[in-house]
Amino acid sequence: MTLTINNLKKKSKDEIAQMLGLTDDLPPSKEAALERLAELGIPTKKSEEYRYFDVESLLDKSYEVHLHVPKEPKIGEKIVIENGVIIEVPKGMRVYYDQCDALDLTHYDPIYYLSHLLAPHVIKIDLDGDAEVELVHRYTHSGALLPYRIVLFNQENRHATVYETFETEEISESLILYGYDMHIAKDSTLRLIKTQSMDENRYAMISSNRIKVNDHANAIIKTFDLGGDHALQLLKVDLGTYSHIDAGHLLYLNHQAKRGTVSKINHIGEHSTSQQEAKNILDGNARGIFDALIKVEHSAKWTKAHQNSKAILLHEDAYMAAKPQLEIYIDELEASHGATTGQLDRKQIFYLQSRGISYVEARKMLVIAFANTLIETVKDTRHQERIQKAFEKAFYAGHKELKR
Amino acid sequence: MSNNKNEKVLEIKDVHAKIGNKEILKGLSLDLEPGKVHAIMGPNGAGKSTLSKTIVGHYDVEMSGGDIIYKGKSIKDWEPEERALEGIFLSFQHPVEIPGVNNAYFLRTAVNAKRKHEGKEELNAAEFLREMKKYLELLGMKSDMISRSLNEGFSGGEKKRNEILQMMMLEPDVIILDEIDSGLDIDALRAVSEGINRMKDGKRSFLVITHYSRILDYIEPDYIHVLKDGKVIKTAGPELVAQLEEHGYDAIEE
Structure with missing residues (x-):
């Protein structure tokens, strides 16, 4: 079937169901998702969370909805999901299809609900023990709308890590609607390290996520978004008592890219803490987005919330939309937020040039220096090097035409 | 490079140079001979630092007029890195701090860029460290300075030592020292001077820019050039230093 998502605008729940072909008896979670989608409506350029992202032109295109057909995955070293289908799983790891039984009914993003409705099932990943796993997403279809969702659980008192990367073949004009429902168990730590390098005009992505951090748990979410094209990650994080999130977002964009993060971190439990840092390096005509709200509820006494965005513009046509926000309902807390935008320091570039380092290499050294505080938070050196290489590749792609 | 007395490694010919709308160098001419130490002295605002920046x-x-000839070629349109790769080195009066750029990584990048330019094999990390350690001791530098960010949080003396370390590793042919003695205590001045004197090999040229004669007690000059109002108004031997000390710059006539 083909679908133009904008045709779902201003439609009732029943009309949406009919247009999406959801005519059978729906499970309660899908019924609820339908209701929320009809209530929130399809996003437009006026929608608060999509105001800096060119969502309408993406949703206005007609896509072939790619319905994934499950097949038996092979045993390998990583989890590989190709076009929404699990094709490889490490031995003994529980990765399977299931219905989503824990939908978040208070998510702000209509695409969260749309992707749940379009995906015939969710991919569940149970991380046992102190698992450390690589998750590879692969896309091979052009002109496709690919909706799929992952539900991730870890175990109490355990420390699991997921390294997530994205691959693509020579495709074009596809739209991926994807995201996590992440349930971080009590007294545990879950680290998600996402590296997404994108070329121009391959695919666009709206990744809509819900992260529930239970009491005394830690979420460490580091995202490295590099290169071109259009992608937005939307996060909704709920923090329980004594829980913590450490979120870091590195953007290095070139050409006509429009990418970034929209997030809402809700401090619900007492003594919850959040640390969110965005570093953005924008070249060409790129637009970076950091639209982030930290909300401290009445129940969240003695919380700590810190949020910061720093951007470097490498080109006069680059633009950073940074909007850090705090919404606070109590007095007993510690909170800060801020945003800065600047350029590379000419004196520093000249100093490096005066030692025989080319203009391009000098710029590279300075942007890597800026980015490194985030890259170095990835403790595993192999993955750290991989991110650095991806970063350099994106940098040189944006400096091809620059001779010096 | 030969040691021929008449050979010039660097010729600054009637250079006019502006910063913003203000003309600072007003027809400055100066020749640097191979293997010689040229000291540039002059009052504040004479154009000493502008001269080093222009080179x-x-x-x-x-540059609004004149030319700069280095080893027989005009370099006035060259990029800064081309000048550096060809062997011109400036020790900055105020070296810039670059947080996040590791000092050793920076220096290895610079050394290897030059080696590559000269068609030599690049140094691997171990070879580079071995090479660098020889100089660290000589300059009285703590080994942790090389693992820190470039000049970040360095004292004035540490920054100048780091400049000299770079100079020694890069082995340039023309070395410009802009106020190398400013902010240095006696021990640092001695260590820095020792580093500079080690670089004298009868071929390299030095252009020592200074306000005061103190540094010239440590680095013996061959020529003294007095710079005033954007021009060299007098060139003489080292005996001129004493005269300047006694009578000041105002006593020097064109």
């Missing part, structure tokens, strides 16, 4: 191609400076 290395600083973005602040716009």
Whole structure:
């Protein structure tokens, strides 16, 4: 079937169901998702969370909805999901299809609900023990709308890590609607390290996520978004008592890219803490987005919330939309937020040039220096090097035409 | 490079240079001989630092006339890195701090860029460290300075030692020392001077820019050039230093 998502605008729940072909008896979670989608409506350029992202032109295109057909995955070293289908799983790891039984009914993003409705099932990943796993997403279809969702659980008192990367073949004009429902168990730590390098005009992505951090748990979410094209990650994080999130977002964009993060971190439990840092390096005509709200509820006494965005513009046509926000309902807390935008320091570039380092290499050294505080938070050196290489590749792609 | 007395490694010919709309160098001419130490002295605002910036191609400076000939080629349109790769080195009066750029990584990148330019094998990390350690001791530098960010949080003396370390590793042919003695205590001045004197090999040329004669007690000059109002108004041997000390710059006539 083909679908133009904008045709779902201003439609009732029943009309949406009919247009999406959801005519059978729906499970309660899908019924609820339908209701929320009809209530929130399809996003437009006026929608608060999509105001800096060119969502309408993406949703206005007609896509072939790619319905994934499950097949038996092979045993390998990583989890590989190709076009929404699990094709490889490490031995003994529980990765399977299931219905989503824990939908978040208070998510702000209509695409969260749309992707749940379009995906015939969710991919569940149970991380046992102190698992450390690589998750590879692969896309091979052009002109496709690919909706799929992952539900991730870890175990109490355990420390699991997921390294997530994205691959693509020579495709074009596809739209991926994807995201996590992440349930971080009590007294545990879950680290998600996402590296997404994108070329121009391959695919666009709206990744809509819900992260529930239970009491005394830690979420460490580091995202490295590099290169071109259009992608937005939307996060909704709920923090329980004594829980913590450490979120870091590195953007290095070139050409006509429009990418970034929209997030809402809700401090619900007492003594919850959040640390969110965005570093953005924008070249060409790129637009970076950091639209982030930290909300401290009445129940969240003695919380700590810190949020910061720093951007470097490498080109006069680059633009950073940074909007850090705090919404606070109590007095007993510690909170800060801020945003800065600047350029590379000419004196520093000249100093490096005066030692025989080319203009391009000098710029590279300075942007890597800026980015490194985030890259170095990835403790595993192999993955750290991989991110650095991806970063350099994106940098040189944006400096091809620059001779010096 | 030969040691022929008449050979000039660097010829500054009637250079006019502006910073913003203000003309600072007003027809400055100066020749540097191979293997010699040339000291530039002059009052504040004479154009000493502008001269060093002009030679290395600083973005602040716009050359509006004249030429700079280095080893027989005009370099006035060369990029700063081309001048550096060809062997011109400026020790900055105020070296910039670059947080996040590791000092050793930076220096290895610079050394290897030059080696590559000269068609030599690049140094691997171990070879580079071995090479560098020889100089660290000589300059009285703590080994942790090389693992820190470039000049970040360095004291004035540490920054100048780091400049000299770079100079020694890069082995340039023309070395410009802009106020190398400013902010140095006696021990640092001695260590820095020792580093500079180690670089004298009868071929390299030095251009020592200074306000005061103190540094010249440590680095013995062959020529003293007095710079005033954007021009060299007098060139003489080292005996001129004493005269300047006694009578000041005002006593020097064109």
